[in-house]
Amino acid sequence: MSESSNPLRSTHWFGQGGKDGFIHRSWMRNQGLPPHLFDGRPVIGICNTFSELTPCNAHFRTLAERVKRGVYEAGGLPLEFPVFSLGETNLRPTAMLFRNLASMDVEESIRGNPMDGVVLLCGCDKTTPSLLMGAASCDLPTVVVSGGPMLNGKYRGEDIGSGTHVWKFDAEVQAGKMSMAEFSDAEGCMSRSAGHCMSMGTASTMACVAEALGMALPGNAAIPAVDARRHVLAHMTGKRIVEMVHEDLRMSQIVTRSSLQNAVRTVAAIGGSTNAVIHLLALAGRMEIPFSLDDWDAIGRKIPTLVNLMPAGEFLMEDFYYAGGLPAVLQMLEANGMLEGEAATISGASIGEQNTGASVQDERVIRPIDNPLQANGGIAVLRGNLAPDGCVIKPAAATAELMQHRGRAVVFDSIEHYNERIADPDLDIDATCVMVLRGCGPCGYPGMPEVGNFALPAKLLEQGVRDMVRISDARMSGTAFGTAVLHVAPESAAGGPLALVRDGDEIELDVAGRRLHLHVDDEELELRRAAWQRPAPRMASGYQRLYHDHVQQADSGCDLDFLVGRRGAEVPRESH
Numbered sequence: 001m002s003e004s005s006n007p008l009r010s011t012h013w014f015g016q017g018g019k020d021g022f023i024h025r026s027w028m029r030n031q032g033l034p035p036h037l038f039d040g041r042p043v044i045g046i047c048n049t050f051s052e053l054t055p056c057n058a059h060f061r062t063l064a065e066r067v068k069r070g071v072y073e074a075g076g077l078p079l080e081f082p083v084f085s086l087g088e089t090n091l092r093p094t095a096m097l098f099r100n101l102a103s104m105d106v107e108e109s110i111r112g113n114p115m116d117g118v119v120l121l122c123g124c125d126k127t128t129p130s131l132l133m134g135a136a137s138c139d140l141p142t143v144v145v146s147g148g149p150m151l152n153g154k155y156r157g158e159d160i161g162s163g164t165h166v167w168k169f170d171a172e173v174q175a176g177k178m179s180m181a182e183f184s185d186a187e188g189c190m191s192r193s194a195g196h197c198m199s200m201g202t203a204s205t206m207a208c209v210a211e212a213l214g215m216a217l218p219g220n221a222a223i224p225a226v227d228a229r230r231h232v233l234a235h236m237t238g239k240r241i242v243e244m245v246h247e248d249l250r251m252s253q254i255v256t257r258s259s260l261q262n263a264v265r266t267v268a269a270i271g272g273s274t275n276a277v278i279h280l281l282a283l284a285g286r287m288e289i290p291f292s293l294d295d296w297d298a299i300g301r302k303i304p305t306l307v308n309l310m311p312a313g314e315f316l317m318e319d320f321y322y323a324g325g326l327p328a329v330l331q332m333l334e335a336n337g338m339l340e341g342e343a344a345t346i347s348g349a350s351i352g353e354q355n356t357g358a359s360v361q362d363e364r365v366i367r368p369i370d371n372p373l374q375a376n377g378g379i380a381v382l383r384g385n386l387a388p389d390g391c392v393i394k395p396a397a398a399t400a401e402l403m404q405h406r407g408r409a410v411v412f413d414s415i416e417h418y419n420e421r422i423a424d425p426d427l428d429i430d431a432t433c434v435m436v437l438r439g440c441g442p443c444g445y446p447g448m449p450e451v452g453n454f455a456l457p458a459k460l461l462e463q464g465v466r467d468m469v470r471i472s473d474a475r476m477s478g479t480a481f482g483t484a485v486l487h488v489a490p491e492s493a494a495g496g497p498l499a500l501v502r503d504g505d506e507i508e509l510d511v512a513g514r515r516l517h518l519h520v521d522d523e524e525l526e527l528r529r530a531a532w533q534r535p536a537p538r539m540a541s542g543y544q545r546l547y548h549d550h551v552q553q554a555d556s557g558c559d560l561d562f563l564v565g566r567r568g569a570e571v572p573r574e575s576h
Contacts, residue, residue: 008245009140010043012571013114020574021388024114033077035398040130042076042245044238045115047083047106047135054087056124056196056203057147059225066231067119067145070238076117076245081109083134086126088202093469095126096475097447099133099282100551100560102126106134111569115140117245119237123147123196123225125478128206131280132215133559135251136286138569141244142251143346144216145237146207148225150195150319155186161310161395162190162197163479167453175461177445198317200309201478206279211326212266213259214345215251218354222321244346252566255287258340261299262330262351265338268303268378269329271312273478275450277379282557285564293390293555295382300378302420303338305396306367311481312396313373315365323365327358336369336402382485385525386497386507389489389555393511397481399467403511405483407434407469411503414439415451422457425426429457431465433505438498440474441491442551442558444535446544452476452486466575470511471516473498473554485509485516487554493535494553500528552574 006554007015015038025038046067050060064080084102086095110118118140122128128146136144144472153160159263169186172178196203208221217237223230260280267276277296284291306329309315315323317412333339334352367373374396382391395403410429412418418437421427429435433453442448452474456465471482473491490496497518501507506519518525537548550560 007510007548008040008042008116009569009571010116012042012116014038014043015040017350020576023576037077042077042116042242043114044071044076044241044245045110045113045118046080047077047109047118047120047131048080049083049085049121049123049131051085051087054063054085054124054127055089055191056087057085057121057127059194060121060123060147063121063145063147063231063234064236066470067121067238069159070235071242074239074242075104076242081423083109083131085260086124086130088125093445094447094449096246096449096558097547099126099130100547100563102130103134103563106131107137107567110135110138112572117141117241120144122206122210125202125205125206125275127209128203128263129282132210132283133286136255136283137563137565137567139250139252139566140569141241141249143237143241143244144210144220144304145234146210146216146220148195148223148227148230149198149204150191151193151224151226152198152316152318153190153192153526155189159316160186160190161199161316161479163201163477164199164310164481165190167480171455171461171466174455174458193226197479199311199479200271200273200307200317202273202275204317205267205270205478208266208270208272208326208567209263209276209280212263212330214343214351218327219325222317222325223319224318240346249346249348254346255283255289255343256343257289258343260284260289260291263294264299265303265333266326266330268300269305269333271305271310271373271377273327274379274392275396277392278475278487278554278558281558283330285557286566288565297381302376303378304333304369304372305374305377306369306372308365308367308373311479317361319365322408323362323458324358324360327355328360328366329357331355332360332369333413339554366411366503380511380514382511382514382516384518386501386516386518387488388497390541390551391488391516393485395511398483402467402469402509404509405434405469406506406508407432409434409436409501409503409505409507411436411501412438418454422455422491425459427457429460431460431468433469434502434509435470436498436507437470437472437474438492440472442491442553443548444473444491444493446538446548448473448475448554448558450475450477450480451530452484453480453482471507482568489555491551495532495534497525499532500525
């Protein structure tokens with residue numbers, strides 16, 4: 001029976017007499033569940049993003065079973081349910097388009113069903129923020145279990161990273177330095193076990209964010225997917241969520257402004273993905289916590305990058321775990337006054353207490369505070385007449401010599417225009433130019449794809465050029481690298497200044513000064529604006545049209561405007 005002082009939410013289903021209670025219990029019993037499981041014990045929903053079309057999460061059936069063992073051990077009833085699974089590697093036009101749809105699936109599944117607490121099984125990039133966002137709008141006791149990263153990729157004696165080496169190898173092929181046979185061979189060497197990207201891409205970043213927010217047990221971020229300790233963590237999480245239900249420890253008590261600040265500092269310290277900016281802004285909106293791009297810049301500005309992982313560094317997630325994992329990083333940040341140590345966690349201890357005793361085992365992978373990979377590792381937020389509402393760049397993944405740069409624009413109006421034009425051997429472009437890609441924002445694409453690190457022309461690659469300033473209203477993969485200015489807001493399809501740039505215009509990038517400036521006078525820009533026409537939505541109906549009409553811009557987190565905020569998990573009206 002329940003140890004809670006008040007009846008649990010699930011008793012409104014399973015604890016009722018008459019026909020309604022009969023219906024709820026009887027049909028559940030067709031799965032072989034004995035009647036004593038409906039005696040008032042906590043019912044734990046296990047939100048599973050398993051899908052064979054989401055290869056990063058394809059091992060989640062086993063992970064769910066481990067969570068169930070822990071729930072049963074603690075005296076709860078685990079019930080697994082599926083939600084829309086966002087496979088970054090397969091889903092077109094981009095998984096980001098469907099992040100908000102998946103969050104609606106999660107929210108309504110939780111609210112409409114007999115759950116007292118929820119375990120979110122996350123892994124691939126957008127599964128973590130979508131599940132957190134949906135659960136946030138319900139605000140039940142909630143925990144995260146990440147699927148864990150793959151083992152290190154191995155190719156001809158070299159460690160290769162998910163995504164990171166795709167971009168590197170592709171550039172080498174275009175430059176004539178790598179054969180297609182070698183490229184094909186590397187394909188089978190990169191993804192060699194269950195799990196998500198083992199570089200510090202968005203999946204690994206968001207697993208770290210979940211732990212830094214206090215929403216996961218310590219160690220969640222880095223344990224490899226195939227390591228037995230991942231199963232132990234899942235089991236212990238199952239036990240803990242039952243205790244949280246008895247304690248009525250809700251998500252709103254864990255995700256606070258302090259924990260969001262910790263997450264921002266963590267992203268800087270790990271050299272994390274720029275995608276985390278959008279996802280945390282969206283989560284803050286769901287939790288009704290004021291949080292802005294300026295907060296990101298201010299909080300993360302002086303945090304050193306300590307974790308030496310690709311794409312910013314040289315190691316991978318497997319190495320990170322052996323080196324001490326995220327607990328060691330968080331302990332180091334707190335010891336140096338860079339963490340809100342009193343922030344709550346799902347463990348019941350504060351984040352500082354939770355990581356007491358964690359230590360670094362390999363200083364090559366987790367660098368000392370006085371010998372960081374980069375002294376200022378925070379994601380930089382830039383503004384100017386080209387990005388009045390802001391844009392971002394990841395200094396840790398950029399070329400230092402290009403952080404202050406002025407060059408003439410070479411403009412691509414869409415990804416199709418880019419693909420057509422970049423192959424032209426007569427394209428007027430050199431290494432000093434600034435490449436501009438538009439039509440790739442939340443409305444314009446739609447969904448804001450990860451094309452912001454668009455490749456350089458082959459003729460420059462053949463000359464040995466490997467980086468140029470690139471500006472877009474797109475995102476880029478957390479596994480990518482380069483001097484890429486991303487998330488320009490407002491986007492071009494919404495009438496932002498990016499829509500007005502023409503070939504030959506001078507653009508100035510000044511990361512230290514937090515400035516992105518188009519050197520065209522205001523009068524000329526107004527003439528161009530008067531001639532500009534807003535593009536029509538790519539779909540006139542269906543979800544894409546709903547998304548187009550209601551999506552917020554990147555500086556607000558790209559949530560749908562009507563999904564912002566908490567709606568709670570009040571028991572709905574009876575169904576029969």
